[in-house]
Amino acid sequence: MDSMHIVRFRDGERAAxxxxxxxxxxxxxxxxFSGxxxxxxxxxxxxxxxxxxVAPSKIVAIGLNYLDHITQDAHGFEQPxxxxxxxxxxxxxxxxxGNIVxxxxxxxxxxxxxLAVVIGRRARYVPAERAYDYILGFTCSNDVSARDYQFKDGQWARAKSFDTFTPIGPAIATGLRADDLAIACRLNGEVRQQSTTAQLLFDVPYLVEFISRVMTLEPGDVIMTxxxxxxxxxxxxxxxxIEIEGVGVLRNGVVAEELPG
Structure with missing residues (x-):
């Protein structure tokens, strides 16, 4: 596919x-997926x-995939x-x-x-050297995490699964490779995270191979790296x-939850 930035938007009552x-x-x-x-x-x-x-059937996320995150933030974890x-x-x-709640x-x-990978066609048992044949493109993502729940529960499902906890977008950038893309997080304009995908412990092709040996990846599925x-x-x-080189800037506000009644 030629290089382009694909968006999905509300067109009246439908998605376009x-x-x-x-x-x-x-x-x-x-x-x-067809053009x-x-x-x-x-x-x-x-x-x-x-x-x-994109509207994925599943979102597959990767934990502990930057060494500096393990050594500086994830206390008690070792390099996997x-x-x-x-x-x-x-x-x-x-x-x-949209607003993160x-x-x-x-x-x-x-x-x-x-960095989020968007799968372009059904993938099962894909070797790393063919991974890009199965990738539609890349988008920005934010793996919002309730740390208190994450450490209390001893597993991550509740802490990372609340509604609004997976912002992605604004667009899917095609025609890119993820070998060395700058990635940053800014909070109220201040840079708080800054790195490059060259620092991934397990790179994108390896992730596609590893995950597709476990489960079938369908067109539109997302891998958060x-x-x-x-x-x-x-x-x-x-x-x-969240800004990623060649992809764009994903911007979201933050609000407190207001329960009904």
Whole structure:
């Protein structure tokens, strides 16, 4: 596929695909997996109601995949011998521009900047050297984590699965390789995480091979590749941005949960 930035947006009552060109969203015919053809202009990116750029059947996340995160942040963990995989539900997805909701009862919720891989076709037993044949592209993601629940539970499902805890977007960038892409997290404009995908302990091709030996990856499935050191704690009123070289900037506000009734 040629290089493009694919978005998904709300078009009346339905979801539609578009292509982002020079900050402007253009409606597109087709779909990302068989090919898109840009058409008429919809409007500037920040004036379009974006959806998560893909609707995955599953989100496969990787823990402890940057050495500095293990040594500086993840106290009590050692460098893993193989990728540590866990699943996040599609119900946790949040689009660019949406608000991360801090659940009542949580004491420490952190933002984690991560490169996300979007699968382009069904993948099972894929060797690493063929991984890019199965990758549609890459997007920015934020593996929001309730640290108090994570350490209390001894496993990560509850801490990372609340609604709004998986912001991704704004677009899927095609035609890239993930060998050495700069990645950063900014909280209220201040850089809090900064690294490059060259620092991944297990690189993208290896992750595709490893995960596809465990489970079938379907078109649209997402692999979140892990976060570098320094994930910041968030509070209501904050704005968090995840920026990845060649991909874009994912921006979300932060609000406190308001329970019904």
């Amino acid at each position: 695909y578009g292509v982002l060109e020079d900050g402007v969203v253009r409606r597109a015919s087709g779909d990302p 898109l053809t840009p058409g008429t202009e919809v409007g500037p990116l920040e004036q379009v109601t974006l959806l998560p750029p 011998e193989n990728p540590i995989i866990f699943l996040k539900p599609p119900s946790s997805l949040l689009a660019h521009g 801090l659940p009542q009862g949580t004491e420490r919720v952190e933002s984690e900047a991560e 892990g976060t570098p050191a320094g994930p910041p704690r968030m509070a209501p009123g904050d704005v968090v941005e």
